[in-house]
Amino acid sequence: MNPGGLNDWEIMKRTPEAKNVALRKVADRVSGKKTTLALHGARAAVSVGMLLPGNSRWRGVGSLFLSGTSCLLQARHRYGTDGSDQVANLVQSVTGIARLAKNPQTQDALxxxxxxxxxxxxxxxxxxxxxxxxxxxxxxxxxxxxxxxxxxxxxxxxxxxxxxxxxxxxxxxxxxxxxxxxxxxxxxxxxxxxxxxxxxxxxxxxxxxxxxxxxxxxxxxxxxxxxxxxxxxxxAVTGRDDRAARAAALLLAVGVAASVAVAAQRRAVVLEGWPTSRKLVTRHGNELMYETGGPDSDAPVLVFCAGLASTSEHFAWITERFAHGSEHAVVSYARAGYAGSRRNTKAVYELAESVDDLEDLVRAVVPENRKVVLVGHSLGGELIRRLAQRIPGRLAGLVYLDPSHPAELQRSDRQRAGAKDLRVTLTHVARYTRLGTGVLMSRPGWVDRLPAAYREKVFAQYTDARLWTAGKREWLAVEKEFTEFTGAVEPLTTPALIIAAQQTVDQDPEQLLLYNELARAHRSHGGRAAVEVIEGADHDSMLTEARYAHEAAQLMAEFLAAAERRSEEADTVAAHEGGAER
Known part of the structure; x- marks a missing residue:
């Protein structure tokens, strides 16, 4: 308990148990060294008394004292506490109340x-x-x-x-x-x-x-x-009151019914999409739900491709910025199995299926006379890279947001170590949410950092089994294909912007090397590519937190403006050359 020690209160008061201001003030009063030792001494004395024979109401007071001081000291001495402490507090609290209760029915309920x-x-x-x-x-x-x-x-x-x-x-x-x-x-x-x-x-x-x-x-x-x-x-149990058991069974039945109703409501919200949502059937028979917005101009159309176990609404800060503050139209969509998009094919999933679907979407939604800028986050970055190899003539550029790299599981120790954990997590969450436990999931903080209009729909998707099932299916394909990847990334002539989150490259320096390698693949045949890092951002907050997303949008806008200037200069040069030939 000395300054700098494992239980130094000046350090311990920053722990989660001490976040509540009122509780912290109470803990402050009892966290001096002498007071703490006095409390432990009193607890030891009461515990010895509890081991003595007898059945008086004072034993109830002793139980409540032990459970109360345990809670009081929780913030002070949190290290080493675990399930046994929780059970001990439960038993001490409830039996203490039962000993002090005069009504036998109350005792039986406890x-x-x-x-x-x-x-x-x-x-x-x-x-x-x-x-x-x-x-x-x-x-x-x-x-x-x-x-x-x-x-x-x-x-x-x-x-x-x-x-x-x-x-x-x-x-x-x-x-x-x-x-x-x-x-x-x-x-x-x-x-x-x-x-x-x-x-x-x-x-x-x-x-x-x-x-x-x-x-x-x-x-x-x-x-x-x-x-x-x-x-x-x-x-020994003559006259026992069992109404508490029946009440518990009734509450359980009501809870199950309520969770089924909530899950059904959220599933309806997930499948409904937005008032502006449309659907497209791809070559695989999959139905893609997508949204479009923005001005009708000649500027390139931005098509957004989300990451693994993610939603198209993750791009909300960026899509809102471009749809309402630029000349660029935007297209965002949910891959087959996410949100209102349905995967109807029975074939074993491979990443090529999602690339095919995205290609069908681009060709069907974006007019032939307009260029396309593909924007991909995480796994979406790898999918747009693969599509770029098929339709280079239609592209004005690629924007990678902390993208996956096909060699990352082989070259990054951090990615390789996390791969198995991710597979297990996706498997478990998909299984649990299929059982209707999504209603028990807490609301992540990042949901409330999205624009207000998107939060409820994103949370509905997050608690729905479809997102996690699709994420598991995709991750199994990613593991297989990335593990088997050999050679180098194929060269691309399309201009590219790679935006990395600082925490990603700080925690895994190999990731920055992979990003630079991706940039070189775009430069190898005369293309242009740049790598930018958003300071302070992590893999998800670069999209979900407004300040980081706006910085990413600004970098994208500058990239698009530079690409447009180069295109105009190339057109001017071509016109002059054509005039000289004539």
């Missing part, structure tokens, strides 16, 4: 609350583990045993000598956790087996993984499970 929480803590933990490949294939336990924090070399060696037994232990643990809620069926006959299995699980974790506090915290909920699962005919 005991039911802990019993249901215990059932959920095991059941949810099991189903989350079941989603992970490592728990299903039996490699999770050896993996944990190899770690420094929770590992045990002797147990790890046992898992290697007896792999079948290791898998059996893991699958048995999964079965116990996933099926724990069944403790409330069969009239209490499953209570002892489940509680014995759960208790043994915690004892084993205490000795093998060092989770000693789990061994006392979680079994503290077991008496409430035993009380609430016992048949009402049992003399």
């Amino acid at each position: 005991l039911w609350y802990i019993g249901v929480q215990a059932s959920m803590s095991y059941g949810v933990s099991g189903w989350v583990k079941l989603v992970g490949d490592k728990w299903r294939d039996g490699t999770a336990l050896p993996g944990v045993m190899r770690t420094r924090t929770y590992g045990s070399e002797p147990i790890y060696c046992l898992t290697q000598r007896h792999p079948k037994a290791s898998r059996a232990v893991q699958h048995a643990t999964l079965a116990m956790e996933c099926l724990f809620p069944l403790v409330y069926v069969a009239g209490g006959r499953l209570t002892r087996p489940f509680l014995a299995a759960a208790g043994g699980f915690h004892v084993a974790n205490a000795f093998v993984m060092g989770l000693g506090r789990f061994m006392t915290a979680f079994p503290a909920m077991h008496p409430m499970v035993a009380y609430t699962t016992a048949p009402k005919a049992h003399p």
Whole structure:
């Protein structure tokens, strides 16, 4: 607790737990060294008292004191706190109130609350583990045993000598956790087996993984499970009030129904698009939803291609700037599977499919007499690069916004390390949102940094399974194709502007080398290309935060103006040469 120490309050007060001003003021008053030590001393004394025999109402006061001081000290001593502390606080708080309550029905409702929480803590933990490949294939336990924090070399060696037994232990643990809620069926006959299995699980974790506090915290909920699962005919629970269980079941049913209704409403918002949305059927039979806007002039049309698991509305700050403050019309669209666009083809997805769709969109929407500027963010940058190789004569330029590079998984350690995590994340989120859990997703801060008119629709897409399913499909193709990429990026004569986010290149210097290589590919046959860096921006905020997006738009405007001047000069030179020949 000394200045500069791990629990120096001047440092700890900046942690998330201390953000609330009122709570921070309270914590300030109790965070002096002497006061903190006095609180810990009082907690130790009360804890000893709680271990003495007796059943007085003072035990309720003691429980509330322990839970209250735990909360009070949370901001002060946050390191080392985990699930066991949360469970301990839950049990101390609820049993403390139950001991002080005079109404038996209130006491029963509180005991039911802990019993249901215990059932959920095991059941949810099991189903989350079941989603992970490592728990299903039996490699999770050896993996944990190899770690420094929770590992045990002797147990790890046992898992290697007896792999079948290791898998059996893991699958048995999964079965116990996933099926724990069944403790409330069969009239209490499953209570002892489940509680014995759960208790043994915690004892084993205490000795093998060092989770000693789990061994006392979680079994503290077991008496409430035993009380609430016992048949009402049992003399120990005579007169037990079970209305809390029925109320919980009713609330669960209402919650499920509400989540289904919210998910359906959001899906409708996602599929509806905007009042100005139109649709195009591509050569693959996919339906693309797109929007156009801006003046009807001879200036090049800007066509925007979004990144992986992203929305076309991410470009809102930039598209609004060009559509309402320039001579350039804009076209933004959702790739097949995103927003209101539908993927109807049954073929295995490859990136070429999205390039084909984008080409069909450009040819159908942009008049033949107007040039096109392709703008791509992240994966969208790679897609527009591939399209540029097909239609160079129609292009006035390419704008890459922190683009993907086909060699990044081979040359960037950071990208390679994050690839597997991204695949797992997309798989899990796609699976969970298909089950209707999008209603539980919190609203990301970047959503509220977009223009106000776009926020609700973007959030609806973010919580909808279609976005994550499409993102997973695309990422699997990206991993395969980028891993197999050999050689160099093919040269392009089209002028290009590469805009990088500072945090991207700072965190991964290899990324800047890849951007420069992309620029050289545009210069190799007499083309022009520049690399610009937006200071302070990261991969997403360069689009979602107004100041960065406006800076990107300004760089794009300067690039387009320079390209137009060069085009006019070339036309003038050509006219003079034609006159001289005549």
